[in-house]
Amino acid sequence: MKLLYFSIISVFLQVSCQNPRSHWTLPPNILVVEVDGSVGQQTLSCLGSPEEVTRRANKSQDIIWKKNGVEEPQRGNSYLVHLEESLGGGEYTCHSKDGSLLDRTVVLIQEGETMKRKILVKNDQEEYLKCSAQNYNGEFHCSWTWHSSRIGKVAFIKAQRVSDDSDIQCSVDTSGLRWTCSSGQSNFRCSVNKSGYSISCLDEQYCPYAEESRKIEIIVYVRTEHFLIESYTKQFFLSEIVKPDKVTISKVNTTMIKWSYPSSWSSPYSYFPLTFQIAQLKRRCKKCGNLCPDSKATKILTVHSTDICQFEVKHKAKVVCIRAKDALCDSQWSEWSQFRLRRRKNNKNRHQ
Template sequence: MNVKMRFIIFSIACTFLQVSHQSPISHWNLLPHIVVVDVDGTLGHLPLRCLESPEEFTRGDDGIGDIVWMKNGVKDAQTGNLYLVQLEESLGGGNYSCHSKDGSLLNHTVVLIQEIESQKKILVNSDQDYLRCSAQNFSGEFACSWTWHRSRVGNVAFIKALRVSNDSEAQCSVDASGQHWTCSSGQSNISCSVDSSGHGILCADQQHCPYAEERARIHVTVYLRSKHFLVENYSQHFYLSEIVKPGKVRISKVNTTMIKWSYPSSWSSPFSYFPLSFQIAQLRGRCKKCSNPCTDSKATKTVMVNSPDICQFEVKHKTKAVCIRAKDAFCNSQWSEWSHYSLKEDEKNGRQNKK
């Protein structure tokens, strides 16, 4: 073995010793070609390999030469089959690609950085939760939403939704658009799509039966990545009965003293099996500057009504408006948004129609 070859072997050995010394880094594959690196703020390196069998590439007779690396589309000084990603604090994430000298793409890897115990967050904590989930009925469909931090807006990197959190047989996949995800197992088959705003997901448990008791909670984990290649995961677990929130009720007038309302069109049927409780607030005072008269005004009388079908209620004398909201009669879940109906405005419109 000549001196030059020994020097090369010695240099390679030193490089790997240095990497192992500086990089007690855990990393794992989120998806094919996407690697997540857990960092604690210390200096380190992550080795990337372009080709598993570089000998086939170097022995080719097409004359395309050495392997060239690019980071986020910009040519890098490092060349060869092995590339060392430099990691310092939260820096080092990016889209790394290797090419032949003629520009042909050979391989690529997206490196995402997950900061351990970071104080900064991609999302804003709203209502004591980063991830907020709700369902309009018991069909198996639900939605989860979040609020991006204004300086760290990004997109969805991975979605995992299962009835059992540690189901080892579960398989999660994404379609070519990167917007529709499916997680299948023996316990459930849940599909999720990123909504058009990029601030939430819409999901459906395809195996859910609305008439049967839920035996396991749904576990949702969303991995979100920022434009700076930072990734964070946020989770929620729940029964549908815990997050169900009916839509707004529909109110109309029967006569001068009577109003009626009906179940939300999105609510599960039959209503006798899925009954709602209703809260009725009668308003006498005017509230000109109220952004929401149902919450900003003081009600003269509030009553609770349970009914399995279309409901009627006699309002008190001099009542100006009525507000009604609904919730599941059997579960301690969320109230719907208030529905507002102005009796005075209705009378005014009636007089104008007579003229």
């Protein structure tokens, strides 16, 4: 990644590096420094360019530095950040003699790729980010699991189409929860869930009736309160992560049920058809939760339909389960929908 130099008109502190190591900036005022576990140093400059320092030389020695709000003994235009292992991150501010804020930046520490991840943990699919879409309207959701001892927050989000030749410009609003990433070829809006465990994004230039030629790439930078940062990346086509909502099941008569497409699914259904799986279970448990993942189904049937469907249930079936997936793509199945059958007992059974 290209080195970025800060100027007097920018909101970033000027940076030089005494020991060769990678560093870059994230808007609005974050400096990321990659470390390899060895002792190092990073120099911050308050006033900007050498010309500006010379012009204000008489005042540069009066500059006061603070780390996380606590005044530091170092004075002058330059501040030396000491780096050791993953330590050295913090919020650094420089002030004039009268206490006025001159500049501010947050230094975040990123450990080398060969070092063990510490902030997020892998899911059952051995992935850090789990992404899904309810339909083909261009919206998708990505979630993660924080390490039990390192719950943090989102520091930066980058969303784009792979091989996007234009420079991606990403910005965040004042809440720190809503992000926009734009280029000449794509425009994404993302928001962080208030719980901090997921994000929702919308590709505003996505066309559901055209074939996707380039994958979406989502990069989520997360940080801890101790100023450690890590990035997690996932690439996908929407057709790979689409997962319909649950279908709705209702009863027609004593032997017949019907179900319909999820209301959130894309239409027309003839263009976005679903495949359905039907499982019939012989046992019923009043105190049990969802029985549908039960492996003792009498039989699992597959049905292709572009409209409301009806199905005749076997006499001995106590529970019917139905789930759906995109009929044209090898994507995810929806969660099972469960319908418990209640049949009237005949008179003979009633007197037994």
